[in-house]
Amino acid sequence: MASSPDTSKTIKLVRNNSYLRRLNISFKILFLLLALLLLYTLSTHHHHLPLSSAWENQVRHSALPRRPNGMSVLVTGAAGFVGSHCSLALKKRGDGVLGLDNFNPYYDPSLKRARQHLLAKHRILIIEADLNDAPLLAKLFDVVSFSHVLHLAAQAGVRYAMQNPQSYVASNIAGFVTLLEASKTSNPQPAIVWASSSSVYGLNNESPFSELHRTDQPASLYAATKKAGEAIAHTYNHIYGLSLTGLRFFTVYGPWGRPDMAYFFFTKSILQGKPIDVYQTQDEREVARDFTYIDDVVKGCLGALDTAEKSTGGGGKKHGAAQLRVYNLGNTSPVPVGKLVSVLETLLRVKAKKHVIKMPRNGDVPFTHANVSLAWRDFGYKPTTDLATGLRKFVQWYVGYYGVRLGVEKEKISLD
Numbered sequence: 001m002a003s004s005p006d007t008s009k010t011i012k013l014v015r016n017n018s019y020l021r022r023l024n025i026s027f028k029i030l031f032l033l034l035a036l037l038l039l040y041t042l043s044t045h046h047h048h049l050p051l052s053s054a055w056e057n058q059v060r061h062s063a064l065p066r067r068p069n070g071m072s073v074l075v076t077g078a079a080g081f082v083g084s085h086c087s088l089a090l091k092k093r094g095d096g097v098l099g100l101d102n103f104n105p106y107y108d109p110s111l112k113r114a115r116q117h118l119l120a121k122h123r124i125l126i127i128e129a130d131l132n133d134a135p136l137l138a139k140l141f142d143v144v145s146f147s148h149v150l151h152l153a154a155q156a157g158v159r160y161a162m163q164n165p166q167s168y169v170a171s172n173i174a175g176f177v178t179l180l181e182a183s184k185t186s187n188p189q190p191a192i193v194w195a196s197s198s199s200v201y202g203l204n205n206e207s208p209f210s211e212l213h214r215t216d217q218p219a220s221l222y223a224a225t226k227k228a229g230e231a232i233a234h235t236y237n238h239i240y241g242l243s244l245t246g247l248r249f250f251t252v253y254g255p256w257g258r259p260d261m262a263y264f265f266f267t268k269s270i271l272q273g274k275p276i277d278v279y280q281t282q283d284e285r286e287v288a289r290d291f292t293y294i295d296d297v298v299k300g301c302l303g304a305l306d307t308a309e310k311s312t313g314g315g316g317k318k319h320g321a322a323q324l325r326v327y328n329l330g331n332t333s334p335v336p337v338g339k340l341v342s343v344l345e346t347l348l349r350v351k352a353k354k355h356v357i358k359m360p361r362n363g364d365v366p367f368t369h370a371n372v373s374l375a376w377r378d379f380g381y382k383p384t385t386d387l388a389t390g391l392r393k394f395v396q397w398y399v400g401y402y403g404v405r406l407g408v409e410k411e412k413i414s415l416d
């Protein structure tokens with residue numbers, strides 16, 4: 001009988017081979033996992049963070065209050081119009097301020113740099129970074145125990161939303177959520193005061209606008225993202241116990257203002273002898289705004305910060321009900337755009353080349369008018385600057401900043 005061939009060695013070898021193959025595959029998987037882990041670590045930690053202790057010291061120094069019980073405030077959009085004014089006001093009364101700004105080119109970044117320079121003279125540091133940079137935000141909350149966040153960074157402008165809709169979603173929605181995520185995780189959680197907008201009243205036709213009126217008919221994507229912000233604020237307050245106050249600003253103007261706003265680019269065009277578009281409603285009525293002077297708005301922001309209660313949560317957990325507020329910050333006195341132009345004409349001593357046209361259907365609302373009784377009741381907000389006075393201060397700044405020589409002495413003007 002022919003003996004069957006001895007296959008035990010081959011079997012062993014095959015077994016060994018498959019064992020080795022399996023081992024090889026596991027090594028490959030392990031290697032792949034390690035590579036993925038490395039990539040993930042690099043992507044989350046390897047960015048522009050200057051992590052030196054010197055940088056951390058600068059951050060801490062800027063955010064350190066210099067008065068008893070002073071606040072330590074993270075101001076987003078600190079190189080912006082309202083952000084730079086509020087940062088200076090906080091610092092001047094002894095609070096600690098750390099700024100954050102991405103210096104985006106939506107309008108002339110050199111103006112933002114000039115504001116940064118002004119803040120630097122008052123020993124306020126602005127970190128150049130985007131709101132959506134979550135690791136950087138985490139780092140800042142790690143280095144400083146902010147008592148408050150004044151969140152003013154946003155994509156502003158009502159009409160530009162039709163040109164660049166995604167920038168509104170990225171800043172006003174995604175950016176806000178990134179900030180809220182960092183705030184809710186931080187321990188202690190800061191109290192947050194942030195900029196909403198008068199534009200949330202949209203097609204509301206009850207006047208003056210009260211916080212109790214409906215805000216579910218936004219006329220622009222800008223307004224819709226601000227309204228979304230208010231809804232998101234509600235959620236973070238509800239789930240995580242974050243103290244949140246939204247401020248609905250009404251067409252804020254003044255020195256160091258935004259060049260994309262009508263009063264600012266009207267001034268430029270009038271001085272250059274260029275025509276300006278003055279909008280009318282579809283039924284040929286004047287368009288009007290409750291123009292609000294920057295110093296009044298700054299007082300409102302500080303009032304809101306001063307009366308903000310502490311958040312109740314910490315480290316991502318809610319420990320009780322927290323404050324949730326929303327206020328109008330307006331001037332309570334709407335002025336037609338035609339009147340704004342005539343005040344500018346007087347101040348600049350130049351006749352404007354007015355081109356009166358029907359308001360394009362691009363998200364604008366015909367009229368705004370704030371009822372501010374809630375802000376008055378809760379933190380004594382009372383606007384004190386009429387448009388003529390405020391514009392005089394703006395023009396004074398404008399001619400100084402841009403080195404314009406006005407022809408003749410300015411004369412006293414009034415709005416009536």
Ligand SMILES: O=C(O)[C@H]1O[C@H](OP(=O)(O)OP(=O)(O)OC[C@H]2O[C@@H](n3ccc(=O)[nH]c3=O)[C@H](O)[C@@H]2O)[C@H](O)[C@@H](O)[C@H]1O
Pocket residue numbers: 156157158196197198199248249250251252260261262263276277278279287288289337359364366
């Ligand atoms: O309260 C707000 O929450 C918003 O206020 C501001 O929006 P608005 O009130 O629309 O200001 P702004 O553009 O200066 O137009 C002023 C007036 O000039 C009219 N206008 C405008 C342009 C033009 O060419 N002609 C014209 O007549 C125009 O019809 C309007 O009646 C902020 O920009 C915005 O970021 C947001 O914060």
